[in-house]
Amino acid sequence: MSDIDISKYLTTEYIGRNVVHIKSTDSTNSLAKRELNSENGTVFIADCQTAGRGRNGKSWISKNEEGLWFSILLKPDKKVKELANLTLVVGLAVVKAINKLCNVNAMIKWPNDIILDDRKLCGVLCESVVNNGHCECIVCGIGINILTTCFDEEISKIATSLKISTKSEYSREEICAIILNEFEVLYIDYLENGLKNSISEYCKNCITIGKEISLVTNKENKKALAIDVNNDGELIVVSDGETITVSSGEVSVRGLMGYV
Ligand code: BTN
Numbered sequence: 001m002s003d004i005d006i007s008k009y010l011t012t013e014y015i016g017r018n019v020v021h022i023k024s025t026d027s028t029n030s031l032a033k034r035e036l037n038s039e040n041g042t043v044f045i046a047d048c049q050t051a052g053r054g055r056n057g058k059s060w061i062s063k064n065e066e067g068l069w070f071s072i073l074l075k076p077d078k079k080v081k082e083l084a085n086l087t088l089v090v091g092l093a094v095v096k097a098i099n100k101l102c103n104v105n106a107m108i109k110w111p112n113d114i115i116l117d118d119r120k121l122c123g124v125l126c127e128s129v130v131n132n133g134h135c136e137c138i139v140c141g142i143g144i145n146i147l148t149t150c151f152d153e154e155i156s157k158i159a160t161s162l163k164i165s166t167k168s169e170y171s172r173e174e175i176c177a178i179i180l181n182e183f184e185v186l187y188i189d190y191l192e193n194g195l196k197n198s199i200s201e202y203c204k205n206c207i208t209i210g211k212e213i214s215l216v217t218n219k220e221n222k223k224a225l226a227i228d229v230n231n232d233g234e235l236i237v238v239s240d241g242e243t244i245t246v247s248s249g250e251v252s253v254r255g256l257m258g259y260v
Contacts, residue, residue, distance in 0.1 A: 004045055009177030015041040015072060015187070016180040026051040027060075028071040029127055029141040036129060036137045038073055045070040045176065052143065055125055056252060061155065066148040068172040071141040072183070076191055080128050080135045085233030087112050087126040087248065089190050090140045092202045093183035094122055098144075101178050102166055107207035109260055110226070110235050111248040114144075115207055118260050119160035121145055142179065146170055158259040195231050203229055207260055214254045215239070215246060223256070 004021040018039050025031045028044040030053075035044070046069050052060035062069045076083065091112030098106045098114065098121070106116045114122035122144040129136040145151075145161035147169060162170050189197050203209060208226045215222045215237065224239035234245045235253070 004173055004176075006043075006173045006177040006180070009174050009181075011181045012041075012184040014039075015074075015184040016043045016177065018042040019045060021045045022047075024048045024050060027053050027141070028069055029053060029125060029139050032071040032073045032139040032141075033127070033129055033137070036073065040073070040075040042073045043070055043176070043180065044073070045172075053125060053141075054123055054143075060123060060125075060143050061152055062143055065172070066161070067146050068142070068144045068175055070176060071139050072180070074138045074140065074187070076135060076138065078135050078191070079133050080130045080138075081133070082194075083128065083135055083138055084247070084249075085111075085195055086138065086140070086187075086190065087124055088195065088202055088229075088233045089186045089198060090124045090126060090142065090183065092198060092205065093186050094124065094142060094144070094179055095205050096201075097175065097178040097182045098122070098162075100182075101175060102162060102168070102170060104166060108202065108205050110206055110208040110229060110253060111233065115260050116160055116162075116165045118258060119165075120155075120158055120259065121160050121162070121165070140183075144175065146172060146175065195233055199229065199231050199233075208235065208253060211260070212256045213237070214256060215251045216254055217251050221254075226253070 025046045028046050032044045047065045049062040052062040054060040091108045112124040125141040128138045147163045148161035151159045224237035228236040234247045
């Protein structure tokens with residue numbers, strides 16, 4: 001029996017109807033991948049991760065219950081390349097849920113960081129297990145800083161929590177459930193239609209569009225103006241007078257003035 005009870009807030013059909021809550025694990029994404037025989041939509045929540053993982057091989061600090069660290073196990077009947085931009089849908093679900101519940105104006109930094117007060121509130125890491133090009137499962141990992149008041153030195157200038165930004169304390173259960181409620185609606189539509197129906201709402205909530213940014217690859221840093229995100233979830237930028245399209249696997253984006 002789980003002692004985190006999200007069911008009282010949940011309106012989903014199947015996502016989050018099975019919850020595995022664990023005090024401590026290496027990473028809820030890794031746990032979900034080890035438990036890939038669990039039912040579609042199972043959610044793995046940990047109070048603490050000893051080896052939480054972020055994008056681009058970075059670690060994700062999640063050493064106590066001050067945040068919500070969880071992963072959704074999904075088993076869509078799709079090829080993995082058809083799911084490349086699912087990560088944007090997760091970002092959109094998180095921003096909609098946080099803004100509704102906490103009455104704030106959080107935004108998405110393309111592709112899926114959630115930003116509040118120009119600082120990072122939440123990160124998303126989607127990973128897949130693939131067999132002959134077919135997706136056996138996709139794991140969407142979400143980390144949200146909720147009650148943290150003091151961050152480790154290395155992220156203290158770029159991170160925020162709901163407690164710091166809103167001065168209020170929100171429950172992990174409620175936030176988790178509201179995200180899953182938003183996510184299931186978007187996900188069902190995404191499986192049928194890709195980003196076509198959700199991209200305009202994504203763009204309205206995307207802080208990167210209209211910003212001067214630096215595109216960072218392992219070869220170079222290139223200044224650019226972000227102008228749009230297309231139906232494939234790629235960022236469209238103008239750099240040196242040329243319009244280019246970049247995908248989230250290829251580059252990371254930095255603001256020219258601070259993190260965003
Ligand atoms: C990022 O912005 O770099 C992504 C961070 C993702 C962190 C979450 S916490 C739950 C899940 N388990 C992990 O190891 N990572 C994700």
